[in-house]
Amino acid sequence: MQVQDFLLRSQGDVGNSSHGVRLRQACVLFVQSGVQLLPVFTQLAAALGNSSLVRANFTQPNHSRSQLQQWGLNHGTGEPLQSGGSGELFGSGEAQEEALWWGQRLQMALVNTVNFRGVWQKQFLFTDTQNLPFTLSDGSTIKVPMMHQATEVNFGQFRTSSDQRYTVLELPYLGRSLSLLVALPSDRKxxxxxxxSQLTPRAVATWDTGLRRTKMDVFLPR
Structure with missing residues (x-):
């Protein structure tokens, strides 16, 4: 039942492409070659997933990766799926042994893709882009092209359950049916x-009532 619910929620389009915003989701169920399935399971999975089941050989990671990339091209993303950090389906470099280990045990893989294209409600002008410092995860700083605009946005300050302070900024896309929510620690260090690790669904649910219209300068990496 959990697989059925996931497949029902993970198909179709969200948003309005006529407004310049489109969020397309698709999913597929890869099944190891040789695994026998009940006909009723095959019919239900194909109907719920809005796609036929695809047979794969997980013991050959490179072949499985090619299948995934081709599926990404054919099902709405317009570009091949990129190799991720998971060893289940991709094998290259240090991940090769892990991929082979998983390939000998993996029987099914449910893959969900999300393709989003949107236009900002208020455009960032290219002429306002500046090269500014950006802090990496290791604490080092590099200069990157930063989009900039002085505007009025929804902005709020919050605390996590461990009393860590952070801020949230909302940037709507054209039509305001979808928005980008940016959360950053208040302390730059x-x-x-x-x-x-502390952003729970309950914490995110409080953002709607905690955001206030605020005039500010917004900088985002381009």
């Missing part, structure tokens, strides 16, 4: 990873 605090790594983003420490905040990510």
């Amino acid at each position: 605090t790594p983003l990873s420490s905040l990510e």
